[in-house]
Amino acid sequence: MAGKIALSPLAPERFPDLPVVDGVTFATVAAGVRYAGRTDLMLAKLVPGTAIAGVFTRSSTRSAPVLDCQNKVGLEPYSGAAILVNSGNANAFTGKHGVESVAAIAEAVATTCGVPPERVFTSSTGVIGEPLPHDRVIAKLAELDAAQDAGGIADAARAIMTTDTYPKGAVQTVEVGGQTVTIAGIAKGSGMIAPDMATMLVYIFTDAKIAQDNLQAIVSSAADYTFNCITVDSDTSTSDSLLMAATGASGVDVTGDSTFADAVHTLMQDLAFQVVRDGEGATKFVEITVSGADTAVNAKIHAMAIANSPLVKTAIAGQDPNWGRVVMAIGKSGAPADRDLLSIRFGDVVVAENGWVSPSYSEADAAAHMKGEEINISVDLGLGEAVATVWTCDLTHAYIDINADYRS
Amino acid sequence: MAGKIALSPLAPERFPDLPVVDGVTFATVAAGVRYAGRTDLMLAKLVPGTAIAGVFTRSSTRSAPVLDCQNKVGLEPYSGAAILVNSGNANAFTGKHGVESVAAIAEAVATTCGVPPERVFTSSTGVIGEPLPHDRVIAKLAELDAAQDAGGIADAARAIMTTDTYPKGAVQTVEVGGQTVTIAGIAKGSGMIAPDMATMLVYIFTDAKIAQDNLQAIVSSAADYTFNCITVDSDTSTSDSLLMAATGASGVDVTGDSTFADAVHTLMQDLAFQVVRDGEGATKFVEITVSGADTAVNAKIHAMAIANSPLVKTAIAGQDPNWGRVVMAIGKSGAPADRDLLSIRFGDVVVAENGWVSPSYSEADAAAHMKGEEINISVDLGLGEAVATVWTCDLTHAYIDINADYRS
Numbered sequence: 001m002a003g004k005i006a007l008s009p010l011a012p013e014r015f016p017d018l019p020v021v022d023g024v025t026f027a028t029v030a031a032g033v034r035y036a037g038r039t040d041l042m043l044a045k046l047v048p049g050t051a052i053a054g055v056f057t058r059s060s061t062r063s064a065p066v067l068d069c070q071n072k073v074g075l076e077p078y079s080g081a082a083i084l085v086n087s088g089n090a091n092a093f094t095g096k097h098g099v100e101s102v103a104a105i106a107e108a109v110a111t112t113c114g115v116p117p118e119r120v121f122t123s124s125t126g127v128i129g130e131p132l133p134h135d136r137v138i139a140k141l142a143e144l145d146a147a148q149d150a151g152g153i154a155d156a157a158r159a160i161m162t163t164d165t166y167p168k169g170a171v172q173t174v175e176v177g178g179q180t181v182t183i184a185g186i187a188k189g190s191g192m193i194a195p196d197m198a199t200m201l202v203y204i205f206t207d208a209k210i211a212q213d214n215l216q217a218i219v220s221s222a223a224d225y226t227f228n229c230i231t232v233d234s235d236t237s238t239s240d241s242l243l244m245a246a247t248g249a250s251g252v253d254v255t256g257d258s259t260f261a262d263a264v265h266t267l268m269q270d271l272a273f274q275v276v277r278d279g280e281g282a283t284k285f286v287e288i289t290v291s292g293a294d295t296a297v298n299a300k301i302h303a304m305a306i307a308n309s310p311l312v313k314t315a316i317a318g319q320d321p322n323w324g325r326v327v328m329a330i331g332k333s334g335a336p337a338d339r340d341l342l343s344i345r346f347g348d349v350v351v352a353e354n355g356w357v358s359p360s361y362s363e364a365d366a367a368a369h370m371k372g373e374e375i376n377i378s379v380d381l382g383l384g385e386a387v388a389t390v391w392t393c394d395l396t397h398a399y400i401d402i403n404a405d406y407r408s
Numbered sequence: 409m410a411g412k413i414a415l416s417p418l419a420p421e422r423f424p425d426l427p428v429v430d431g432v433t434f435a436t437v438a439a440g441v442r443y444a445g446r447t448d449l450m451l452a453k454l455v456p457g458t459a460i461a462g463v464f465t466r467s468s469t470r471s472a473p474v475l476d477c478q479n480k481v482g483l484e485p486y487s488g489a490a491i492l493v494n495s496g497n498a499n500a501f502t503g504k505h506g507v508e509s510v511a512a513i514a515e516a517v518a519t520t521c522g523v524p525p526e527r528v529f530t531s532s533t534g535v536i537g538e539p540l541p542h543d544r545v546i547a548k549l550a551e552l553d554a555a556q557d558a559g560g561i562a563d564a565a566r567a568i569m570t571t572d573t574y575p576k577g578a579v580q581t582v583e584v585g586g587q588t589v590t591i592a593g594i595a596k597g598s599g600m601i602a603p604d605m606a607t608m609l610v611y612i613f614t615d616a617k618i619a620q621d622n623l624q625a626i627v628s629s630a631a632d633y634t635f636n637c638i639t640v641d642s643d644t645s646t647s648d649s650l651l652m653a654a655t656g657a658s659g660v661d662v663t664g665d666s667t668f669a670d671a672v673h674t675l676m677q678d679l680a681f682q683v684v685r686d687g688e689g690a691t692k693f694v695e696i697t698v699s700g701a702d703t704a705v706n707a708k709i710h711a712m713a714i715a716n717s718p719l720v721k722t723a724i725a726g727q728d729p730n731w732g733r734v735v736m737a738i739g740k741s742g743a744p745a746d747r748d749l750l751s752i753r754f755g756d757v758v759v760a761e762n763g764w765v766s767p768s769y770s771e772a773d774a775a776a777h778m779k780g781e782e783i784n785i786s787v788d789l790g791l792g793e794a795v796a797t798v799w800t801c802d803l804t805h806a807y808i809d810i811n812a813d814y815r816s
Contacts, residue, residue, distance in 0.1 A: 128736065324500070328469065339468065397805050
């Protein structure tokens with residue numbers, strides 16, 4: 001599908017140079033899961049002792065591979081591990097057959113890679129409701145095992161794409177106790193993206209050594225402020241998964257180190273922004289901050305109501321500083337707000353204060369801000385001290401084009 | 409604005425013949441509220457004894473006229489009354505100035521029409537955040553009073569339009585104790601439409617005699633199953649108002665009569681469907697029924713999650729029987745669902761049973777249903793006995809066209 005859709009105007013200039021992360025290797029192949037000749041299968045192998053943490057969609061209709069991963073991420077890292085991802089078929093809403101496919105693949109990967117089946121993590125992304133032809137996946141495992149390459153992460157980023165218009169990658173290096181650890185991650189996602197979820201498919205690798213529990217805590221917290229704060233269309237995938245693997249191959253123990261946790265947060269934000277920038281049909285990257293709320297939860301409810309409003313998103317597409325629609329979105333969110341205490345800014349332009357248009361408001365200044373590629377909308381509720389920031393994109397004709405055609 | 413937007417392909421063939429309702433008269437005029445030369449002001453006068461009930465937006469940023477109406481609908485019908493509606497300016501998010509405008513208009517209408525100010529109900533629809541030029545409204549009151557016409561309801565329906573592509577009206581007659589009462593209603597609305605609200609602007613008139621409390625109970629209940637079950641874009645207006653006036657001029661007392669209540673429900677559903685059929689950019693009218701839920705509230709949460717999903721709505725626009733997106737929407741709704749108990753139908757075509765594609769499923773049959781102008785999606789959750797039905801339209805390029813331009 002990707003070939004039919006124009007590159008997002010918000011795409012980064014190039015895919016970053018992702019370094020080798022000691023302890024993990026990659027290979028990709030075209031398995032014909034849905035389309036012939038398209039690279040659609042990725043196998044990552046991880047050395048014994050690798051800690052693996054994850055966050056997943058909270059959809060009540062989540063897929064068989066997601067349920068399987070959730071059962072496995074808590075285990076202690078006593079052995080090697082493998083991550084297998086296919087695109088083209090989500091193995092979602094496939095009933096008992098879906099569960100059997102996951103089990104069959106996990107057994108086959110375990111045998112091929114010499115790891116226990118409970119250390120095999122699988123993800124599937126693509127069409128919903130069609131049986132996953134798992135024999136085609138299993139038939140390629142020996143080839144994937146033989147082709148493992150420490151430098152294969154960029155190819156892995158491409159293999160997991162569906163409607164994405166560009167591959168997504170990010171890197172961080174951190175000094176801990178005078179030694180360097182590396183964190184590299186890849187992600188896919190451009191539609192069916194909403195928060196209250198892990199999000200999309202995201203795989204992050206580090207050579208740091210870290211206790212399983214601490215890794216999970218870092219991943220869960222960072223996801224809450226990054227992937228769980230983005231939305232393209234308010235729709236939530238049945239397959240969203242984020243896995244982070246710490247191989248320990250550097251020998252540097254980062255357990256409890258805040259610099260490492262900060263770097264993970266930064267890297268996740270980088271990848272999350274890349275997902276928004278590839279939002280289906282996006283032409284604007286939009287940051288929405290709601291401050292002055294009574295609680296952080298309510299700040300986020302307001303921010304997401306603005307971010308998910310079709311009327312706000314179409315106004316941004318039309319470069320219209322339509323702050324009335326921001327007022328509307330706050331009003332409908334269900335969280336507390338006092339109309340007469342609201343203040344609203346577009347970029348640095350104060351639009352409204354004390355519940356009405358600011359005396360200093362210049363429509364020309366606001367319109368100038370809306371012409372940019374990066375839009376900032378700030379709302380202060382005047383009720384308390386809590387703040388939330390979320391990120392989204394505009395709603396354009398291209399979103400309709402992509403989604404009235406593509407079978408997801 | 410209406411002239412720039414093509415007539416909805418789902419529009420009715422013609423505006424219905426609305427009969428005179430004894431006890432109410434109408435007049436309209438071009439007051440230049442926002443655009444010169446456009447009929448934008450409507451005054452309805454009601455005889456002494458008219459009972460008036462209402463339901464209103466629950467937006468926390470609701471407009472000054474809405475707050476004013478809410479304070480007035482509970483009063484006993486001791487005198488005549490008036491309803492004044494302007495389009496072009498919503499008098500919303502206009503702070504203290506907005507409150508003053510409402511008070512000034514109510515006083516002037518009261519003086520002109522010889523009714524107490526607390527029996528003057530005003531609504532404003534149009535742009536948000538700009539001061540309402542209430543002097544222009546007040547300047548036209550004498551003219552409106554002089555031009556009152558019992559047959560003016562069709563003109564009134566046109567005067568309250570904004571982005572609507574056609575005026576909306578409906579009529580019911582009911583036999584009560586061998587005597588006939590008439591109910592006639594008008595509505596406006598095509599965007600910024602979502603439930604958990606009264607909805608849009610709706611005015612319903614009857615010559616029946618009815619106790620104030622009973623009228624309010626009938627109106628509230630009927631709105632819950634009609635206007636509160638429609639959605640165009642999940643966005644909620646700051647101005648939604650529904651007023652129903654019972655003049656009593658027929659002398660027929662319908663207090664406690666279920667035939668009358670049923671007729672009000674039928675008429676509200678008729679108007680609500682007309683609003684959906686004029687949904688911005690709509691090409692399909694969509695009915696979504698969720699059955700087998702544990703509670704009616706949860707059935708409606710699921711139904712609205714499907715109705716508001718951009719991915720479901722774009723698939724319908726593309727005539728794609730994409731039931732995977734229906735599964736996704738159920739999964740994200742937050743209400744209880746068991747993936748493996750779901751069954752889904754598109755029209756009469758059984759798509760999925762027991763959590764997977766039905767053995768009898770024919771994509772060709774489902775695709776044939778999707779080509780129609782009226783789409784039915786039914787989901788059975790298999791959890792209980794509760795049911796909810798909601799109505800929406802598809803999401804098309806025209807929605808983007810209308811909303812990336814129009815300043816609401």
